[in-house]
Amino acid sequence: MNALGRPGWRRAAAAALLALGASAAQADSAKAARFYEDALKRFERHDVDGAVIQLKNALQQDARMLSAHVLLGQALLRRSEAAAAEVEFNAALSLGINRAEVAVALAQSLVAQGKASEVFKRPTLVPEGLPDPVRKQVLLVRAAAASDLGDPARAQQQIELARAIPPDNADTWLAEVPLRLRARQFEQAAAAAAQAVRLAPDNGEALYQQATVPHVQGRLDEALAGYDRALAADPRHVEALLARAGLLLDQRRDADAQAQVQALTKLAPADPRVLYLGAVLAERRNDTAGARAALKAITDQLDPVPIEFVRYRPQALMLNGLAHYGLGEMEKAKSYLEHAQRQTPNSPLSKLLAQVYMAESNPERATQVLDAYLRAFPGDGQALVMMASLQMAQGRHARATELMQEALKAREAPEFRTALGLSLMQGGQAGTAIGELEKSFQRDPRQAYAGMALVSLYLRGGQTAKAAGIAQRMVKQQPGSPTAWIQLGIARKAANDLPGAREAYQKAAELDPGLAEAQLALGRLDIAQRQFDAAQSRLAALLKTDGKNADALYEMALLSEARGQTADVQRWLSAAAEVSTARNTRADQALVAWLLKREQPGPALDAAKRLFIKAPDDPQALIAYASAQLANRDAGGARTSLTNAARRSGFGAEPLVQIAAMQLDARDLAGAAYSLDKALQTAPRHVGALALSSTVALQQGDLALAEKQARQVVQLKPQSAIGHTLLADIAQARRQPAQAVDALRKAHELQPSSGSLLALMRALGGQDTGGRATRDLAERWLKTHPDDVAVWKALGDAQARAGDFPSARRSYEAAVKRRANDVEALNNLANVMIRQGEAAAAAAIADKALAADPGNVAVIDTAGWAHHLAGNGSRALQLLRDARLRAPESPEIRYHLAAALAKAGRKAEAREELEVALSGSGFDGQQDALALSQSLR
Template sequence: MRRESPRRFATLYHAIPLIAALLAAHPAQAADTAKASKFYEDALRRYERKDMAGAVVQLKNALQVDRTILQVHVLLGKALLAQGDLAAAEVELVESLRLGVDRAEIAVNLATTLSAQGKQLQIFGDPRLAPEGLPVNVQLPLLLVRASAYADVGDTRNALRSIEQARAIDPRDASSWITEVPVRIKARQFTEAMVAADRALQLAPTNGDAHYQKGTVFHVMGQVRPALASYDQALKLDAGHIEARLSHAGVLMDLGRIADVEADLKELDSLAPDEPRASYLKALIAEQKGDKAAAKTFLKAITELLDPVPIEFLRYRTQAMLLNGMAHYGLNEVEKAKPFLEFAAKQQPNSPLIKLLAQIALREPNVPRAVELLEGYLKINSGDGQALLMLASAHLNQGRHSRATALMQEALNAKDAPQFRTALGLSLMQGGQSLNAITELEKAFKTDPNQVFAGLALVNLYMRSNQGPKALKVADALVKAKPNNASALIVQGMARLAARDFNGAKASYEQAAKLDPKMVEPRLGLARVDITSKAFDAAHKKLTALLKEYPRLVDALLEMAALEDARGKTDEVPKWLNSAVDAASQREVRPNFALVAWHLRSGDGASALQAAKQLLAKLPEDVEALQAYAAAQLATNDPLGARTTLTTASRRAGYEPVTLVSIADAQLRANDLPGAAYSLEKALGAQPDDLPAMSLMTVVELRQGDSTKAEKRARQIIASHPKLAIGHALLADTAVVRGQTQAAVEALRRAHELDKTTASFLRLFGLLVTQDDSKPAFALADGWIRAHPSDVVAIKAVADSQARAGNFAAARRGYESVVKQRPDDVEALNNLANVLMRQGDPGALALADRALALAPRQTSLIDTAGWANHLAGKRDRALQLLRDARLRDPNNPEIRYHLAAVLAQAGRKAEAKDEVEAALRLANASRQSFESANQAKELAATLK
């Protein structure tokens, strides 16, 4: 049950020696916690005073004590960003996300950091930086960061769209108009840029940045004197505005006022002593004065400043790219100039800079490159005589992919030959049409058992579709026909292993290894046997030996990941999977699929999405790859994107029911009812009596509001499968939708009779317990638990219901029963701890800490432990934990109240006021109360 109503109940099992041991170990941990907390609180005060250097030192001191404190990483990321240490800031902000911070806390800072490093595309593709779902006070600045990033990549349309979205949140905020000016300038929409600048000044007449932006519009339009006046005004309002000072100096340079330029440069030396644009102005002045040595020195200063910066950081900073390129070119360092000039040219694709690059290419000589550059340039600047004189010719041609399936069908029309059917089957299999592939391969293998490829593919397809006996039969036939074929023995070993015939599998693999000692597959197979039979050390030894010989062997890397997973070393699994992805060829996709599946299983949607993008880049038309990508989209709260992806998958899936049902199930999770119906109609068109398709279509019809169709289909399932519970369960769903509670109960009782499982019990119990008279529900539960005393899932569900009903004594007995059977059940431990807190039992603290030790990133457990520490008088530890929980789930009013209560006790009343008011606002916005709402109101009243 959920933590908020009432508190998420966990448990206390009376194991006095264990609790004593936990408490005995606590003082050292408490000392470390107190030390780290003191560092953090001091850093927070320094950060508030804008002493970033001091804050960074203290935060790093805190991490020396404990690297898992979430709020330390968040504040360190912000302080490093303020210092301009971008890469380090990104590391800390991403680490805070990995540790579980809610994205709203760091989205703007992370987007700003990425933008400054030239990672604009990452901003758009990272679901953690999507504005949707964030509070409006975070959405507005994030949308403006995104707008600037869109402008950097030349996407004016989306840049302006982001600005309009930000403006809709707060039309009186001048920042949206200020942001719009450079976007319009990059699009050469100078009239619109001037309108935006004027509007910004109407809203914020004393904003120095607004005056600076108006100056930039005048400047690009060639109106140097109005530009100079705007820059003057900006500097009067903000003498430290570096961009205004540089632009001011640039205009003065154009006007030939060298003495005034030098005055500006003197100011810049104090404001930004390492500013490369100032060095370029100094080089120009030196050149005008005939001092070539000084000019060279200043140009060298530019390259020394910009060369160490990763070029990716500068990719959308055209001025910096061009500056460094021109500095190298001026120093006659052509090879060093090229990458910078090329990057700058990408941002200015039709500028004369292209001709400079072409000239460099011709000097190398690299004629094809020069031709490519010039042809593109001449499409826009067709009358440029200089470019025409430089032009050269030659282009590369690309081929097309063959249509294997169509060719094989054509061949079969001419002659029905087993080898043609094998080729067709393999082609169909590669195209994701497994059922049709099996049909063709079965025909080929039946006609000619010597069609080894057909047999090998059949075994693979049978195993993928859970037809183990058929796979083993074909494998045995292959070995009988080809007893000395190592490949046949290998697939026989696979089939035997799937049937858990460990000795048989081992014999097949060993025989294959004897036939061909150089093959790695038998050695991999033997390692798989060890993993499946839990001989982990033996498996590790075999795989380590393989990887020593073949460090980039994808199968060995994948098996190592499987081994670490089986051993419970989950932190090692993604390392091995990523190594497999890196080692894989463009056509090898198993590591990509495995990596997506792992991240989804681990709950890391953002990483799953990145892995799925890599997969889809390899297989853009593949149905399974599209499904994997859609699953990652759903895991990152992008149902609209998932719908589009799944629609494409459904269209490409052919008429295979298994695949279509899988797609429809995902479409349901994406709330795409028409899409799911379309997929299931295709499946039922191919196989009208397919039970999974019929069952899922019933669910779709119910969700579409057509209970008549749903009931009819449910009764059809009952008639065709009278011994299965699924039809009665679906009939119950129909009755619930219609409000026919008694009919639903009867249908669920019948389903439970046919299928006496925990799942059927929980469905029946769950419906009964919602009735006014809950006695039948608990009577059912008593009988089930007496008959199934080890069914911890059922016991927890019943205990949750008892806790919600306020029967804490009964709930406690239930949770204690679970903890006795499963000492490491974190949900039961947490719920029991909450029950004990309700009962005033001090044993709650030990249980809460025990649960947290088992799942240190689960927000509800962190909150429980924080509050238990607070109630136990351990304020420093409580404050650390509740700050952590609040960063992970800032929209949870209960957590924010808990933090407010502890902050108030610690004397940080301003911060406590912010937190408790946020808790009450969140509750009002959702129109839902929370457990401690009354206490929160009382606390707020004391902090007025």
Template sequence: MTSHAVTDSKASRFYEDALGRFEKRDIPGAIIQLKNALQIDRNMLPVQVLLGKALLANGEAAASEVALLEALRLGVNRAEVVVPLAQSFIAQGKQKMVLEQPQFNPAGLPQDTQVQLLVLRAAAASDTGDIRAAMRNIEDARVADPRSADAWLAEVPVRIRERKFREAHDAVARALALAPNAAEVYYQKAAILHVQGNLNGALAAYTQALQMNPKHMEARVARAGLLVDMGKPADAAKDVAEAQRLSPREPRAAYLKALLAEKEGNAKAATAALQEVTALIDPVPLEFIRYRPQLMMLNGLAHYGLNEREKARPYLEAFQRAQGATTVSKLLAQVYFAEGNVDRAIETLEGYAKAVPGDSQALVLLASAHMSQGRNAKATALMQEALLSKDTPEVRTTLGLSLMGSGQSDNAMAQLESAYKNDPAQTMAGAALAGLYLRAGQNAKAAAVAQGLVKQQPGNAGFQNLLGMALAQTGNLPGAKAAFEESARIDPALLPPQLNLARLDIASKAFDAAAIRLAAMLKSNEKNVEVLMELANLADLRGQTDEAVRSLRKADDFSGLHDVRPGLALVQLHLRKGQVAPAIEAVKKLSIKAPEDLAVLLTSARAMLANADQAGARAALTTATRVAEFNASRQVEIALLQLSANNPAGAAYSLDKALSTAPAHLPAQALKAEVLLRQGDVAKADQLARQIVAQAPKRAVGYSLQGDIALARGQNAAAIDAYRRAHQTEPSSDTLLRLFGVLSAQDGGKAALQLADQWTKSHPQDLAVRRVVADFYARSGNYAAARTAYEALLKTVPGDARVLNNLANVLLRLKDPSAVAIAEQALAKDPANASAIDTLGWTLFQLGGSTQSDRALQLLRDARLREPGNPSIRYHLGVLLAQSGRKAEALDEVEAALKAGRGFESSSDAETLAKSLR
């Protein structure tokens, strides 16, 4: 039984109490209650989401990330958690991940969420020094919402970092016009003035910010530091005390407290304050603050001030890496001197002297360092590497191998062909060339090169193995086996020929022989990825799914940084078996490992679609479109997935790229016509459909498109004629279902049902048609016939989650109590499916009685987090919230349902409920 099926009412009450505490800003209390809920059920999706947000608010960024990622694993819609997740990553110094991971792609998110995420991405890019990327994200935020003041404020720190103060002031002015009462606007204005040296102007602006929001910590700390610099210690002390009251764990306030104590001559208080700084920052992993140079500098200075030079060094080094040469470099050099590491001191000081010439203190330190090494005069030699261009086979071989390493296969092939042709003794070029030919499907060429290599060096086991691979690809299996056996004879310790022999055994269904070979290989090296993957393949073919998963997980664990094959195979295996949650978990690991790999992106999109995460899929596919460049077949594959993700604009873009280099590519043409039709451009779709019919008159696709176009124009008779012609040309489920669809709207669907009955008699295993017939009965209100049809389907596919869910809904309409049990079964088969979760929650509410209300509420909360754009789910949740007395939250849900889809089935009931709640 799934976790959803055993949701505990006590856990639900813990959650509701935590939600109330969170809303009242009792964050520690909320966290305690949420953890209590998780003690009962760790898979409660709403609990994980709220826990992630509460932990983030409590400053526990790493723990917040764990909870939010768990919520994603459980199936939460990305839009619900992407902003706090990005904040938790940034708080841990994972800025690059926020910029690179597909889950942080703004595409497909709601407008407000997009803006928040883009602003965070801009800050992350700025932290990493990529100003252009920061500005791109800021511009995208302004496009998403031209009225957003945050999108203008985000520009200010970027411009300050560039020292482009005029642009920074312009951005503040634009933000001020949009949000004249926002404290953040005045804080950013003050920050510019502070850096420019306008201390009085900065002080006034910081003060304005604090008048608007006395709890604005950045303004409070900045004003305190400014007051110290201006020689106003009494005023500064007030701000420091207030900052520490508001946030007792604020290290900048503690450091300012140390400075004030030092100015007063109170060494004991200064030391205590510096110890407070180090106590606050030392427990934080250095990577968490890698993009917070101020904190790194403060802790380095604090340790230095405490005469803890060894502890100061890593912070000062990290600060120097982030900020380059500053006066901190001189302190760092002195730390190196104290450790006896004179070479590092010289390196540090030379870098500083180059950036800041004329600093006498630095020059003295540098001179001392050189003299301590016995070098009375500093000698600097500039070396230039001379590049001699020689058009020789050796140079071309090196160039070709270099191009291979950078992924430029076509250019590499040309260089290697030239090298090997002009000098066959360049065997390294020949071996690499044969590999490229195999990758490109030019198997005969690969075999010819491999045979030439074997002729030159018949005792080379590697060349024999290469020949076997090439012969296998040409279909010469006996020749391949002989070459592999010869390779293994020459070098019994060489693994590839043994592995290739096992693959030949599997291809010939000699499974036992393959198993014996593979077991022997694994015994000699239990971490061999290739062997583990082949064992997984063998287990899968034998129906041993658990064993296949174990082998692939081991292979993935042992694979290199750039080897995504085991991970891809694991995701695909899970998806084939309908195991969506494990597939999503495996995809996350893959996406971190290779965020720009095309196969990873496409597999990630498929897993997200299986998990009903359209926004996440669109984000992955947007990146995939760029990575695939102009490969027509790949772009068609991407476009199909874009349509599955409800992104016709993205599909159109992919198809345009495909057709720009392959204008006669039939799949791209056909899909482009479908997309044009979906976008409402009927004339262009018609033109393309006619072109396809003329190009391929014996294919159904053109006639089917003409039927779609006629239907879009309201020409039902013409649509029926076109669909009939398509079905007559190429009879299939697809052509029949198109014809069924248009016929079902006429005369109560009699002709459609007759057509489907004839087809299923001759094609009894065509489940697609049988499903459509059952759905037709349900949609038309013939629930008794729908029940019969779904129950008949279940005899053929007894564990089909979709059929079970549809049957549960039909039984609910019939007010049959067995709907609950069927809904439970549907959810057990597909525990991450928002529709199944909603069905069970709503069914429990309708038929389960008052004892099931807590569980029903939690199920509907879970479904809403997974699919927030579904109006029915939000309406159902609104009904239960209203009943439980949470009227404000209920109204939010019902209004969101009405906004998302006024034409949904219960929209009139939702309107009535909304009026009663207002």
């Protein structure tokens, strides 16, 4: 057999191709690093345009280069391209940057775009948890945002919070000046400006703010002199240049004003104020075309800005009004210059208007209209029923119940009692709801909603016979009603009477051949009975009639999954989600779950956002949104979503346990405790709720409650490991290591697994001097479970801790042999190889880990350090800058970056990193960092 016939040649060729690919990727990264370093130098020289070009070049070579995204955002913000800057900061966040690195600049970009409310909504910009200097600046941006939103009290509150963070500096006083001026509190504005100048006498911004006070008061010569002082301190101060140019125009000093505008055009060419000044000068030169072009550029920028932003900015309102006026667009000019609100009196038409709002999924506006109407006509039963429906839709079931009880006081009516039963049902009071619904159904069996609700409640409680009985009564009362037959089919299917269910559904289809629900029900039966061709034909016929039938599209997705046609599942789910409404979001939820299952967190979050916009008060929509937020590492956003989901959920244990588990993932202990308490109120013996509640109590420090619930779990599930695992956690919290080990041994005996073994190994590690017993435990397990990658890694960790690096290396290599792209094993193997002095080989291994998980900061640091030690300075610097941006709190990463910077000749930057690294607690490599610091003095 010739060489090409041997099977090994294919593997060799594949390896060569992979090596070529890796080399090409590293070459691209090296180019990107060179572009970035040049851009950084240009940015430091205020060559912002040149920096932007080079940063875009860097990102063409390496789109995931974190430091390039951050610096590009800063450069774009400096060029007043706020929207583009926001894109870059969001890209950095999606790549895993620590939010403290971009929080201030991102907030500034939002305010500059007129998205002031977003500053208060985005979890990334929550001040709590940020380092003090960053928190202070974020609070000041929030103050400016609150001012733009017309809330001066909130703005001043943000300033006071910032001022409470030491040290006291000019920034907080500068933020106060425009607030005071807007309120025409000139003395307080002057005092704040004076304090800012005292704290920062050579600061251009402080001098500018001081000059604005006499400007607003009409003391123009004094203001002009003040702007001159500000520009002497900072010749590039845009606001001072704008103010000075405006004053010069007012004084008809056009030549001087033109010089200012030319300077401004270089600094902020897209700023609408600069454009307007240019338009005025062009008009004075009789350059009509130039003036119109400038005015059109203004309206193109300001027209898309929400009115909520410009409402409290008279300058922006006037600027855009004047621009439209100059363009001859009188109606648009008038809308900006005469912004006013109109009130409409209440009338019975309010009910119709409310229905319109409800139809377009705007419950808040519908509620406002009905609330105003009911104040005028409190006894209108129809309006009360509508209001109750709205309250239920928004999860306010107690309020809905009150409204229906109020309606029943005015008039006894089956439909009112049905609405009362539905509100009780939605509020988790199933027993009481059944009583009210039975009264309604008994009095009027034509109350279809009452009948359907009763069928649902009985099925939920496992009472299939009662559910079938209600459905039979519905069929007897209305034998010609397809809805009644469908309810009978649902009840029979739940009782596993599939032939009976098919008979009921077919009867519904006979009564109404065009009834899609009957055909869908039959299609579901076809899928359940694996009659795939029949299901395909039935669903295709439905879609031929109505291509936007969300239910049929959803069932097509289920059929594709049942057939193993995974490529078609997402296509059908996306199509179903696109056409579904707020009342039917299961396709949206399934799409989010499918994308998460396929490890596509970004698309999953996009799908979840669309779902949330569609159904913002639906608990299941909120759960899906939180799942996507957690997958995208937005714990703050997930906490908010889950809190709302728990409040809007009923009292069923399963969804509440699901919510609580996610709240734990989002580090919301109080929220998880609330959800579990709610679940245990109706299901006190629910093992899942008890186990999770024990975990929450433990994390909250209530060890007595945690132990009580753990022992309840042991009692309810004696052959399960979970109760003993909980008891082990409690023993460890009480610093009772022997009891913890005993409990974990019991858990491992009951349900031996890799997880229970690893937990036992961790517990033994604290008592096992030298780690011999821990290693013996792992080695015994691996004799019978040789492919257990997790235990190979744990054994390697134990060996590395004991200083046995050759053995640790063999264990990590065994893990990698069984799972070639295991990031943790590769990263730890690279670190062991560094310890053994094999930096070049370690860099190759670390690059492999990096290819598998490019956002893992530990891997980025390992790869950067290995390349530094191997002499690959450009690659090391790029990687370590990236790691530093993702984890600025890590002194070890800062030391590694400092070493690479020092080697690259950037000694000042290296000293800054070392200063921060050495200011905190000890870290691995601290002595080397101290030595490097001394060498750089």
